[in-house]
Amino acid sequence: MTDTVRVRFAPSPTGPLHIGSVRTALFNWLFARHHGGVFILRIEDTDIARSTPEYEDAILDGLIWLGLDWDEGPFRQSERDDIYAEHLERLKAASNVYPCYCLPEELEARRKEALAKGETPRYDGRCRDRPDPPPAGQEPAWRLRMPQEGATTITDLIRGPITTENSQLDDLIMARSDGTPTYNFVVVVDDATMGVTHVIRGDDHLANTPKQVHIYEMLGYPLPSFAHQSLILGPDKGKLSKRHGAASVTEYRAIGYLSEALANYLLRLGWSHGDQEIFSRKEMIDLFGLEAMTKSPVIYNPEKLLWLNAHYLRQAEPKRLCALLEPFLPAAGVGVERFRADEAKALGAARSWQERSRTLVELAEGVSMFYADEVVYDEEAARKFLTPERIPIFEELIGRLEALESFDEAAIEAALMGVVESHGLKLGKVAQPCRVALTGKTVSPGIFEVMALMGREVVVSRLREAVAWMEQRKATSTS
RNA sequence: GCCCCCAUCGUCUAGCGGCCUAGGACGCCGGCCUCUCACGCCGGAAACCGGGGUUCGAGUCCCCGUGGGGGCACCA
Numbered sequence: 001m002t003d004t005v006r007v008r009f010a011p012s013p014t015g016p017l018h019i020g021s022v023r024t025a026l027f028n029w030l031f032a033r034h035h036g037g038v039f040i041l042r043i044e045d046t047d048i049a050r051s052t053p054e055y056e057d058a059i060l061d062g063l064i065w066l067g068l069d070w071d072e073g074p075f076r077q078s079e080r081d082d083i084y085a086e087h088l089e090r091l092k093a094a095s096n097v098y099p100c101y102c103l104p105e106e107l108e109a110r111r112k113e114a115l116a117k118g119e120t121p122r123y124d125g126r127c128r129d130r131p132d133p134p135p136a137g138q139e140p141a142w143r144l145r146m147p148q149e150g151a152t153t154i155t156d157l158i159r160g161p162i163t164t165e166n167s168q169l170d171d172l173i174m175a176r177s178d179g180t181p182t183y184n185f186v187v188v189v190d191d192a193t194m195g196v197t198h199v200i201r202g203d204d205h206l207a208n209t210p211k212q213v214h215i216y217e218m219l220g221y222p223l224p225s226f227a228h229q230s231l232i233l234g235p236d237k238g239k240l241s242k243r244h245g246a247a248s249v250t251e252y253r254a255i256g257y258l259s260e261a262l263a264n265y266l267l268r269l270g271w272s273h274g275d276q277e278i279f280s281r282k283e284m285i286d287l288f289g290l291e292a293m294t295k296s297p298v299i300y301n302p303e304k305l306l307w308l309n310a311h312y313l314r315q316a317e318p319k320r321l322c323a324l325l326e327p328f329l330p331a332a333g334v335g336v337e338r339f340r341a342d343e344a345k346a347l348g349a350a351r352s353w354q355e356r357s358r359t360l361v362e363l364a365e366g367v368s369m370f371y372a373d374e375v376v377y378d379e380e381a382a383r384k385f386l387t388p389e390r391i392p393i394f395e396e397l398i399g400r401l402e403a404l405e406s407f408d409e410a411a412i413e414a415a416l417m418g419v420v421e422s423h424g425l426k427l428g429k430v431a432q433p434c435r436v437a438l439t440g441k442t443v444s445p446g447i448f449e450v451m452a453l454m455g456r457e458v459v460v461s462r463l464r465e466a467v468a469w470m471e472q473r474k475a476t477s478t479s
Numbered sequence: 480g481c482c483c484c485c486a487u488c489g490u491c492u493a494g495c496g497g498c499c500u501a502g503g504a505c506g507c508c509g510g511c512c513u514c515u516c517a518c519g520c521c522g523g524a525a526a527c528c529g530g531g532g533u534u535c536g537a538g539u540c541c542c543c544g545u546g547g548g549g550g551c552a553c554c555a
Contacts, residue, residue, distance in 0.1 A: 010555095012554095012555055014554095014555080044555065046554095046555075047554065047555060050554085050555090100553090102553095103553095104552090104553055107552080107553080108552080111551090111552075114480090114481095114551095115480070115481090115551090116480085117480080121480095121481090121551060121552090122481095122551075141553050143553095156484095159484070159485090162483070162484075163483095164482075164483070165482080168481085168482055168483085168551085170551080170552095172552095173552085173553050175553085176553040177553060178553080180553085182552090182553070182554085182555090183554070183555045184555090186555095187555090202549095203484075203485095203548080203549060203550095204549060204550070205549095205550090205555095206483070206484065206549070206550075207482075207483060207484095207549070207550040207551070208550080210483095228484085228549095230484090230485080230548080230549095231548070231549070233547090233548075235489095235490080237547070237548080239548095265491095268491065268492080268504090269491065270491080270492095271492095272491080272492055272493070274492095274493065274503085275492085275493060275502075275503040275504075276503090276504095277491090277492095277503080277504050277505085294485090294491090294492080295484075295485055295486090296484090296485045296486060296547085296548080297484095297485075297547075297548050297549085298490090298491070299489095299490060299491080300490090300491095301489095301490045301491065301505070301506085303490080303505055303506055304490075304491065304504075304505040304506080305505095306505090307504090307505055307506085308505090310517095310518095314518075353517095355517060355518045355519095356516065356517045356518080357517090416514085420514095426514085427513095427514045428513090428514045428515080429514090430514075431514030431515070432514065432515060434514085435514075435515060441515090441516095442515060442516080443515055443516040443517085444515070444516075445515095445516085445517090446514070446515085447514055447515080448514090
């Protein structure tokens with residue numbers, strides 16, 4: 001194998017790591033891993049005004065969280081000025097670029113005019129072969145001398161051949177009048193000098209590609225392969241944004257999503273392998289290929305992501321779950337130290353709620369019932385289930401529970417069933433009131449499990465509290 | 480406005496000329512299981528954008544229309 005696959009992910013640190021960007025990163029990473037290639041991380045921070053180190057950190061964190069490790073970089077465009085300058089000189093030397101003295105305001109005016117006349121706004125080329133001497137004391141921008149005849153065809157790995165008339169191509173500015181290079185120029189220089197073999201990016205760059213092709217050619221670099229993936233749209237078919245809910249990796253992480261769920265969801269969004277929905281990391285790498293990518297825009301569906309998250313939550317090892325849970329505990333009113341203090345209990349608590357939770361936030365809330373110092377009765381639940389006629393049932397149960405030699409699930413079940421039988425009831429008639437007495441709610445894991453997890457002391461004292469509560473109720477209703 | 484791309488259930492998709500009475504998944508609706516809630520299981524409603532061709536035969540190929548998306552900066 002002479003040519004190693006080299007791909008890159010090139011985000012700009014001008015905002016949080018967006019879901020759409022993550023998908024691009026994921027596809028590039030999978031492509032690299034599938035082909036045993038190299039995944040390069042490049043930070044496109046040429047827009048110094050909007051780029052911040054905080055955003056860059058968020059991007060790196062997000063990638064690490066998702067397990068998308070890079071082999072080279074992070075490179076920063078802000079650190080490559082001399083490379084761009086040198087390439088600009090090459091273009092100047094070959095007259096592939098010419099100085100343009102048009103003012104930004106003039107250009108803007110002409111653009112609007114063209115748009116108003118229904119034409120493609122395009123530089124009119126007035127500086128292209130400027131006969132008169134340049135205005136004194138003004139630094140020019142440098143424009144690419146784009147071919148005006150013929151057409152450019154690229155063969156996109158996802159979309160097939162795409163032809164653009166060169167007359168549609170603008171004389172792009174390569175360097176601004178302040179000397180700084182522009183995007184289309186630096187992208188080509190970077191990709192070429194970094195030896196990128198496959199440019200896999202969003203559909204929004206498709207129209208830039210023929211322009212970039214000419215830059216490659218003028219610079220004498222070989223062309224990479226291009227693959228343009230469709231964009232992610234919001235449920236209203238507009239651009240996916242904050243309006244549609246969480247849109248960045250940081251947010252998803254904060255609201256209790258698992259990285260494998262996000263990755264699995266994003267992978268299936270626009271890529272498929274028959275009817276398969278769930279992919280392990282290894283399967284993703286083994287099966288991934290650009291051929292199976294969809295060409296049409298895809299609509300983001302948070303419901304399915306939630307389902308996948310619930311799925312991965314259910315699959316997770318309880319031990320890992322406990323570790324993942326810690327950051328979410330305080331918000332649910334559980335002290336992390338206390339949670340850590342009894343590992344068996346923590347494990348049991350997590351296990352008891354894992355198939356009932358769709359996010360780590362829900363899991364933490366569920367688990368919190370085993371760590372609360374007091375029960376707070378849900379008003380309606382108490383009114384319905386903690387009725388005075390159940391007092392004898394509770395008393396008998398307390399007696400049986402206290403007599404138990406071992407307070408494990410099997411023994412607890414036997415005790416409950418004993419009460420059920422002696423009163424000729426169905427289990428539900430005993431379990432539901434107990435559930436309310438112990439948790440304050442009508443929903444919880446299985447009652448035997450809940451009792452075992454809470455421990456005899458807590459269970460008995462709460463049952464007694466419930467009895468007291470019911471007696472109080474009886475007293476007030478008769479008086 | 481101009482250029483480019485795209486088009487199967489609400490959504491993600493399978494389908495690469497006969498296997499399609501169009502399959503799967505999420506969501507939705509019903510049922511089963513059951514100490515509650517979930518999980519799980521069973522069942523249901525739900526799509527080939529329209530019109531022309533090509534062909535013995537079209538969801539699959541071609542053209543036009545329509546619809547959707549993207550792009551047209553001294554932003555990236």
